[in-house]
Amino acid sequence: MSTDAFTMEMLDVWKRPEPPAQQVETGFFTDTTLCIGCKACEVACKQWNQLPGDGFHWTGNSYDNTVSLSATTWRHVAFVEQFPLDGGGNSHAPRWLMMSDVCKHCVQAPCQEACPTGSLIYNEFGNVYVQQDICNGCAYCVVACPFGVLDRNREDGKAHKCTLCYDRQKDGMTPACAKSCPTESIQFGPIEVLRERARKRVEELHGRGETDAYLYGAEASGEYSALNAFFLLKDRPDVYNLPEAPRRPVARMRSNYLSSFAAAVGLAVISAFCFAKGDK
Amino acid sequence: MTPATPVFNQATKDVVKRVTPEAVREEGYYGLPMLKRPLWGWEIALYFFSEGISSGAYILATMADLCGSGRYASLIRDARYISLAALLPCPPLLIADLGRPERFHHMLRIFKPHSPMNMGAWALMGLSAPVTLLALTEFASLRWFPRRVVGLAGMPFAFFMLAYPGVLLATTSIPVWARTRFLGTLLGTSSMATAAGALAIAAALDPKSDEETREVIHRIENITNIAEAAALSAYVYSAGPAARPLTKGRYATMFRLGALVVGIGLPALVTVTRRKPGRGATIASGLLSLAGALALKWSVVHAGHDSALDPEMNRYGARADSDNPGWRPGTSVRTGVMRARQLPG
Numbered sequence A: 001m002s003t004d005a006f007t008m009e010m011l012d013v014w015k016r017p018e019p020p021a022q023q024v025e026t027g028f029f030t031d032t033t034l035c036i037g038c039k040a041c042e043v044a045c046k047q048w049n050q051l052p053g054d055g056f057h058w059t060g061n062s063y064d065n066t067v068s069l070s071a072t073t074w075r076h077v078a079f080v081e082q083f084p085l086d087g088g089g090n091s092h093a094p095r096w097l098m099m100s101d102v103c104k105h106c107v108q109a110p111c112q113e114a115c116p117t118g119s120l121i122y123n124e125f126g127n128v129y130v131q132q133d134i135c136n137g138c139a140y141c142v143v144a145c146p147f148g149v150l151d152r153n154r155e156d157g158k159a160h161k162c163t164l165c166y167d168r169q170k171d172g173m174t175p176a177c178a179k180s181c182p183t184e185s186i187q188f189g190p191i192e193v194l195r196e197r198a199r200k201r202v203e204e205l206h207g208r209g210e211t212d213a214y215l216y217g218a219e220a221s222g223e224y225s226a227l228n229a230f231f232l233l234k235d236r237p238d239v240y241n242l243p244e245a246p247r248r249p250v251a252r253m254r255s256n257y258l259s260s261f262a263a264a265v266g267l268a269v270i271s272a273f274c275f276a277k278g279d280k
Numbered sequence B: 001m002t003p004a005t006p007v008f009n010q011a012t013k014d015v016v017k018r019v020t021p022e023a024v025r026e027e028g029y030y031g032l033p034m035l036k037r038p039l040w041g042w043e044i045a046l047y048f049f050s051e052g053i054s055s056g057a058y059i060l061a062t063m064a065d066l067c068g069s070g071r072y073a074s075l076i077r078d079a080r081y082i083s084l085a086a087l088l089p090c091p092p093l094l095i096a097d098l099g100r101p102e103r104f105h106h107m108l109r110i111f112k113p114h115s116p117m118n119m120g121a122w123a124l125m126g127l128s129a130p131v132t133l134l135a136l137t138e139f140a141s142l143r144w145f146p147r148r149v150v151g152l153a154g155m156p157f158a159f160f161m162l163a164y165p166g167v168l169l170a171t172t173s174i175p176v177w178a179r180t181r182f183l184g185t186l187l188g189t190s191s192m193a194t195a196a197g198a199l200a201i202a203a204a205l206d207p208k209s210d211e212e213t214r215e216v217i218h219r220i221e222n223i224t225n226i227a228e229a230a231a232l233s234a235y236v237y238s239a240g241p242a243a244r245p246l247t248k249g250r251y252a253t254m255f256r257l258g259a260l261v262v263g264i265g266l267p268a269l270v271t272v273t274r275r276k277p278g279r280g281a282t283i284a285s286g287l288l289s290l291a292g293a294l295a296l297k298w299s300v301v302h303a304g305h306d307s308a309l310d311p312e313m314n315r316y317g318a319r320a321d322s323d324n325p326g327w328r329p330g331t332s333v334r335t336g337v338m339r340a341r342q343l344p345g
C-alpha cells in the first residue's frame, strides 16, 4: 500500500457520510412451539453469510452438537429433552423443547452502548449491526452482551454476530434463516406486526390449555428494553440457556463512577492536607 | 481462504470442553455457560497496574506542588518521572490487546460518554500531554514553566484514569465485576496506594529527599492502605455470592494472599511495629504494596473468565427481582413499552 493510500485509510474513519433513510423497524419472532429441530436455519445462515465451520463435536447428550452461538455461528438450535429422569422433577408429559437462538437485536443494546469505536450501530432497519470496517476487536461488546452472543473471531480479530441479513434486507429479501424455516417457527417482518401476531398466538395457545406459553422479550422489563428478536417459550428461560432477567450494564454506571470518583478525590484531598501540614 | 485446520475461537473451545454425555443431568442447559469468556488477560491487568501508578503519582505530585509551599521538590520531581515511566507502557499494552491493533485509532473517532472504554482512551490521550511536559521540564529544570497551571489542567484526566478501570469492568454483564458498586473504588484506591508506595521507595532512595518528605509520604501510604482495605471489604460485602470466583475460585490464593496479606496486611505491620521505619523497611513495604496491587488487578481481571463460564453464576447474575422482573412463564403483562425505564443512576 502506498503511503497516500495508507493515510487516506487512517483518516477515513473520521468521515461521516449521510446515513441511509430510516426504514420500517424489522425483527424476528421465533415461535419455539413450531420448531422441529431441523437446523435448516443454522445451515442457511452459514451458507448465505459464508461462515466457516467450528469443527465437529458430538456432545453425546442431545441432538444439539452446535452447542452455542459464536463469531462463526449466528443461529443455534437448542434441544431441551424433558423426560422425567429418575421418576421426578417434571410435572408435564415428556416433551421436547426446541429453540432457534439468535442475537436478540435489543432495542437498547448493551453491546452498542459499550462499543468504544462506534462500530456497533442501529442500522436503518433498527437492527444492531457490527460495522466490520470500524471494529478494532477491543472485545468490550463480548462482555457487555448479557446473552453471550458476541464473540471475536480469531482469524480476522473482529467481533461478529447475526446481521439480521442486512445485505438481504437492503434488497427487500427475507433473512436466510426465516426464508429456509419450513415450519415458520422463525418469522421475519415489521416488528409491530410480529408483536401483534405473537400476542394472538399466545392467546390461542392459552385457549388450548397450553398455559405455560409466554413471550420472552416482546416488551421492556424493568431496566431491560424489549428485544427486536423475541421468542415464544414454554418453560423458564434458563431451561433454554437464556437469562431470566438480563441487566443493562450502563444502568449502574453513573453510581459506579460516583463512588469511584469520591474515593479518588477524597484521597487527593487528604494527601493535600498531609503535604500542607508537613511532619508537624 | 479457509485454512487446512480450522482455527477455533475461544468460545468454541470453552464450550466443547464441557459437553459430555453426563452433562445431561446438569442444571440449566447441559451445564453450559450463558456468557462468553472475556478476552482480556495479562495486557489489561498490567495496564490497570501501570496506569494506576501513573495517574496516582500525578495526583500526589500536583497536590505536593500546590499545597507544599515549596517543600518536597525532590518528591515532586521523582513523582513526575515515575508518572511518565508508568505511562509509557500503557498505549502498547492496550494496542497489543486489540484483535486489530492497527485500528487502535478507531477508539478516537467518536466521543461516547456511555462507553467507559472510549472515555478511557480520551483520558489517556489527555493525560499523556501534561505528564510528558511536566517530566521533561523537570528534567531540563525550566524554572519559567507554569507547572502548577499545567499540573492542575491535567488533574481531571488523572482523576478519570484513577477512577475508571473498575467502572469499565463493572459496566458489563460479568457477575463478579458487575454485581457491585465498589469495583471502581477498589481499583482506584489500590492505584493510589501503589503510587504512594512507589513514591515512598523513591523518597527512600533519593539522596536529595529529606526526613520530612519521607515522613509525609509514609503517612499518605498508610492512609491509602487503610482506604484500600475499606474498599476491599465494601467490594466483597456488596458483591456477595458474585465475588465467589475471587474468594473461593482459582484466583482465591492470589486474591487473599496477594491483595490482602502482601498488599495491605504486611505493609500495615511494618507501620505498626516501627514508629519511624528506616530506609530498608520503607522500601520493603513499598514493594509489598506494589506486588499486592498487581495481584489484586491480575486476579480481578482473570476472575472475570471464571465468572463468565460458571453457569450458576450466570443465573445468579441475571436472577429476577422486583425492580427487574424479567420474562418468565406467567409474567405476560401488556404494557406495550419497548424502551427500558430511564437510567436510575
Ligand code: SF4
Pocket (backbone or CB within 6 Å): A103, A104, A105, A106, A109, A110, A111, A112, A128, A144, A145, A146, A147, A148, A149, A150, A161
Ligand atoms: S443480544 Fe447481545 S449482541 Fe445482540 S443486540 Fe443484544 S446485547 Fe447486542
Ligand code: SF4
Pocket (backbone or CB within 6 Å): A114, A115, A116, A117, A118, A119, A120, A130, A134, A135, A136, A137, A138, A139, A140, A141, A142, A158, A159
Ligand atoms: S470488539 Fe468491535 S464491535 Fe465490539 S465493542 Fe470493540 S470495536 Fe465495538
